[in-house]
Amino acid sequence: MEIFAIFISAIFVNNIVLAQYLGNCPYLGCSKEKSVALGMGGAVIFVIIVSTCCTWLMQRYVLDPYNLGYLQTIVFIVVIAALVQFVEMFLKKAVPPLYAALGIFLPLITTNCAVMGVAILVQREGFGLLESMLWGVAYGLGFTLALLLMAGIRERLDTCRLPKCMAGTPIALVMAGLMSLAFMGFKGMGQ
Amino acid sequence: MTVMREFTKGLWKELPPFRLVLGLCPTLAVTNSADNGLGMGLAVIFVLTLSNMLISMVRSIIPKKVRIACFIVIAASLVVAVELLMQAYAYPLYQQLGIFVPLIVVNCIILGRAEAFAAKNGVAASVADGLGMGLGFTLSLTFLGSLREIWGNGTWFGHAVMWEGFEPLRIMVQAPGAFICLGLILAGMNLINVWQARRKGRDPQPLTQGCGACQACHMNHEA
Amino acid sequence: MVFVSILTLFALGLAASIVLAVASRVFHVKEDPRVEAVLEALPGANCGGCGFAGCEGYATAVVNDPSVPANKCCAGGAAVSIAVGELTGKTVAEAEPLYALRRCDKLAGKVAPRYQYQGMPSCAAAALMRGGTDVCVYSCLGFGDCVQACPFGAMEVRDGLARVDRGKCTGCGACVAACPRGILELTPQRGRVAVYCNTRDKLRAVMDVCDVGCIKCGKCVKTCPARAVRLEENRIVIDQLQCLSYGPSCGEVCVSGCPRHILRSTRKSDAPVEDAATPPAPAGGESSRPQSRA
Numbered sequence: 001m002e003i004f005a006i007f008i009s010a011i012f013v014n015n016i017v018l019a020q021y022l023g024n025c026p027y028l029g030c031s032k033e034k035s036v037a038l039g040m041g042g043a044v045i046f047v048i049i050v051s052t053c054c055t056w057l058m059q060r061y062v063l064d065p066y067n068l069g070y071l072q073t074i075v076f077i078v079v080i081a082a083l084v085q086f087v088e089m090f091l092k093k094a095v096p097p098l099y100a101a102l103g104i105f106l107p108l109i110t111t112n113c114a115v116m117g118v119a120i121l122v123q124r125e126g127f128g129l130l131e132s133m134l135w136g137v138a139y140g141l142g143f144t145l146a147l148l149l150m151a152g153i154r155e156r157l158d159t160c161r162l163p164k165c166m167a168g169t170p171i172a173l174v175m176a177g178l179m180s181l182a183f184m185g186f187k188g189m190g191q
Numbered sequence: 192m193t194v195m196r197e198f199t200k201g202l203w204k205e206l207p208p209f210r211l212v213l214g215l216c217p218t219l220a221v222t223n224s225a226d227n228g229l230g231m232g233l234a235v236i237f238v239l240t241l242s243n244m245l246i247s248m249v250r251s252i253i254p255k256k257v258r259i260a261c262f263i264v265i266a267a268s269l270v271v272a273v274e275l276l277m278q279a280y281a282y283p284l285y286q287q288l289g290i291f292v293p294l295i296v297v298n299c300i301i302l303g304r305a306e307a308f309a310a311k312n313g314v315a316a317s318v319a320d321g322l323g324m325g326l327g328f329t330l331s332l333t334f335l336g337s338l339r340e341i342w343g344n345g346t347w348f349g350h351a352v353m354w355e356g357f358e359p360l361r362i363m364v365q366a367p368g369a370f371i372c373l374g375l376i377l378a379g380m381n382l383i384n385v386w387q388a389r390r391k392g393r394d395p396q397p398l399t400q401g402c403g404a405c406q407a408c409h410m411n412h413e414a
Numbered sequence: 415m416v417f418v419s420i421l422t423l424f425a426l427g428l429a430a431s432i433v434l435a436v437a438s439r440v441f442h443v444k445e446d447p448r449v450e451a452v453l454e455a456l457p458g459a460n461c462g463g464c465g466f467a468g469c470e471g472y473a474t475a476v477v478n479d480p481s482v483p484a485n486k487c488c489a490g491g492a493a494v495s496i497a498v499g500e501l502t503g504k505t506v507a508e509a510e511p512l513y514a515l516r517r518c519d520k521l522a523g524k525v526a527p528r529y530q531y532q533g534m535p536s537c538a539a540a541a542l543m544r545g546g547t548d549v550c551v552y553s554c555l556g557f558g559d560c561v562q563a564c565p566f567g568a569m570e571v572r573d574g575l576a577r578v579d580r581g582k583c584t585g586c587g588a589c590v591a592a593c594p595r596g597i598l599e600l601t602p603q604r605g606r607v608a609v610y611c612n613t614r615d616k617l618r619a620v621m622d623v624c625d626v627g628c629i630k631c632g633k634c635v636k637t638c639p640a641r642a643v644r645l646e647e648n649r650i651v652i653d654q655l656q657c658l659s660y661g662p663s664c665g666e667v668c669v670s671g672c673p674r675h676i677l678r679s680t681r682k683s684d685a686p687v688e689d690a691a692t693p694p695a696p697a698g699g700e701s702s703r704p705q706s707r708a
Contacts, residue, residue, distance in 0.1 A: 019366055021220035025299060028215065068422055070275060073293040074267035075426060081263055082430035086437050093441035110263075113216050113297045120290050158562065161535050165381035166374075169212050173374030181367040264427070 003134060010138030013189055016114055017146040018180040020121075023114030027147060028172050037151035041144025043102040045137060047109050048118050050087060051080045052136035055119040056129050076119050084110045114143055149179060194319045197312075201323030207300050208331045208373075209380045214300040217291050218332060219369040225348050228336025230284040231291065232329025234277065236322065238269045238295055239304060243321030245269075246309040262305040263296070270296045300328060339363045339372055448477045448501055455497040457490045464488070476502055488512060489566070489584040510655075512585030514568075514578050515601040517612040518554040521575050522675075523624035525550045541594040549623040552613040554597050563592035605654040606662065607669055611676040614648040628676050634668035643668055643677075650676070 014020060017027045023044070030040040055076050063069055088106045091099040109115055118139050122132040153175055162171055205211055208218040214235075221231040245265050253261045274292050277285040285292060295301065304324055309317040337347055343363030345353040353359075362368045452473040464486035466472040476482045476498060484499035491511060498504075531547040533539055537559040545551040556574035563569075568582035569589055578589075580603070590598045597612050611628040613620055620627035628650055634643045635650075640660030642653040668677045 021216055021366065021369065022294075024215040024219060028212070062422065062426075066418055066422065068419060070271060071419055071422060073270050073274065073296055074264065074423065076293075077263055077267045077296050078260075078426055078430055081260060082434055085434055089434075089437045089441040092443050110297075113294045116297050117290055117294055120293055124290065159534050159536055163378075165378045165385065170374045170378035170381065173370050173377060175374075177367040177370030177372075177374060180370055181362070184365065184367065 006134050007138045011142040012186040015142045015183050016139045018183045022117040031147050031150040034151045037147040041147050043106055044143050045140030048115050048136040048140045051083055051115055052119055052132050054079050056132050059123055081110045194315050197316050198319040198323035201327040207324055207328045214298045220291050221288050222332055222336040223364040224340040225333055225336040227287050228332035232332045234273050235328050236325030237273055239325040240321035241269050242266045243309040243317040246305045247314045247317035250310050266301045267296045446477055449473050451501050452498055488586050511603040512600040513580050513583040513603050514589050514598045515608050516576050517599055518597045519610045520553045523626040525553050525624050538594045559592045560589035563588045602654045607677055608680050609650045626674050633671045637667045637671050639664045
């Protein structure tokens with residue numbers, strides 16, 4: 001039951017893009033085609049799981065015992081950056097099909113604030129390891145959902161006549177606003 | 192003279208969030224009031240100027256292959272410094288901005304400017320570039336924050352500015368308002384751009400749109 | 415305190431770098447370094463003009479397959495071809511730089527709309543509706559499918575007619591594939607004469623719909639001393655290479671002889687980068703015509 005609540009909360013109520021404002025750059029940049037959106041979403045889910053796990057362990061076994069909480073930011077970003085590189089190399093060697101599908105998105109993820117944001121968020125909420133990873137998966141799914149919906153809308157939007165100044169990013173942002181408005185409807189489910 | 196140009200380009204010609212569509216997450220997230228926008232902007236000025244300065248100082252001794260990692264570590268150290276400073280002197284603001292203070296490190300402006308400018312230019316020019324870009328970012332955030340605060344709350348920097356009986360549009364200070372406001376501002380920038388170009392009799396240059404403007408991804412590919 | 419944080423960061427950095435160094439050794443995938451070098455030399459636009467799936471596809475092919483020539487990248491032009499040729503050890507026959515020529519000038523021809531089109535604003539969709547929105551079934555529809563397809567921002571639709579910015583056009587052919595009417599044609603940049611009509615109709619059928627449509631009088635075919643102009647499936651086709659190799663001594667008789675002003679010298683339009691084929695449309699002429707797209 002609790003797992004269910006986590007997923008509902010992270011995907012709909014606190015959707016990482018539409019309610020928490022994280023990961024907006026890929027949200028706008030990689031939402032032009034559905035296939036690209038899926039690839040990016042998959043890569044983000046994958047990296048969020050691994051990085052949440054690693055940063056959680058770092059926090060618990062290195063930062064907390066030595067009172068180094070203030071180093072959180074720098075430690076997390078270094079861990080995530082190294083991890084993404086490592087995962088890329090690992091996938092290339094071990095799982096080439098997966099690398100072919102997600103590979104080109106992996107380098108984009110180091111500077112994706114969704115990954116770093118989730119790592120910090122679960123620390124601030126004080127979740128346990130398993131719970132953190134569950135939240136990570138759920139947030140990643142929420143990101144993928146938002147990306148996929150947006151890609152679907154933008155594929156249709158491409159065939160519309162827009163005022164020239166609205167074409168591209170502006171209309172995408174307005175669409176995101178409307179989607180976020182729709183997602184606000186889920187807020188009532190939180191209670 | 193060139194230093195002056197590097198400084199001023201960040202104020203209009205390459206205004207970070209509105210012209211180069213960079214650093215959207217903080218732009219959207221913290222602009223529910225003018226205060227927060229200003230605070231976030233100041234933090235970014237600090238980090239951006241110093242990171243530009245440090246990177247342009249050490250640019251010749253960093254091996255090309257690990258430069259991105261070095262840039263990230265430099266930016267992260269500065270962000271930690273900002274975090275500590277804010278905790279000491281501006282704790283309410285620190286709490287308001289929340290998770291977005293540590294997230295300055297993944298703001299594409301920082302890495303983007305480091306790679307695109309500081310790694311290629313001298314210290315003075317880099318500092319000017321950082322200051323200009325940072326100031327442009329601050330002004331944009333404050334502008335967006337003011338807009339949203341005035342419409343959504345009827346206040347500006349916490350002071351009531353709207354008339355008696357003004358019904359605030361709550362949506363403006365929430366997530367949808369952020370997206371829609373920014374979208375409309377970008378559209379406005381496009382309009383101004385086209386109009387300016389037409390007045391000068393040139394072909395309207397399309398704005399660098401979206402993700403493409405931020406070179407952060409591209410950089411990682413090379414790294 | 416200071417010491418501990420310095421130590422922690424140092425240890426973290428060291429650990430991360432060791433892990434990555436080991437990983438890069440352990441997970442090393444044998445990759446031809448030339449592929450990467452070629453990829454770096456390519457412009458990275460992934461336009462597909464070379465006929466491979468993106469720049470990476472071409473880089474892999476040109477390195478591994480000796481039959482793939484080094485001059486396939488039209489977006490990068492001669493400089494890239496030479497670089498790729500050096501990297502792969504292939505001799506470069508210089509690729510003729512091409513651009514997309516729009517074989518239609520319906521504004522000058524005053525082609526009238528056939529009906530009020532209210533559907534999806536795409537050439538492909540409009541072309542399916544009773545042969546398109548214009549009375550000429552070979553005309554440019556002007557809904558900008560080519561604009562969407564162009565990866566270099568070289569296409570633009572103005573006054574319902576697609577324009578090619580020759581300065582930006584790399585000749586990748588993405589627009590040619592996107593145009594449902596087959597109006598765009600890849601033409602050598604240095605070609606002297608361009609054809610501005612694509613119709614396959616004859617005489618009256620053309621005269622009725624367009625002031626500058628080709629009526630197949632055959633004058634150009636007959637007068638060309640280089641025999642570079644042909645009628646193929648009722649369209650004028652110029653063998654540009656033959657035309658160029660003959661040289662300008664013919665005085666471009668095809669241009670001066672064409673009664674419909676379809677063949678035009680590109681010489682005059684050489685200077686402006688923008689597609690200068692169309693004389694500026696009279697201000698009143700365009701607005702008097704009902705706009706087919708709302």
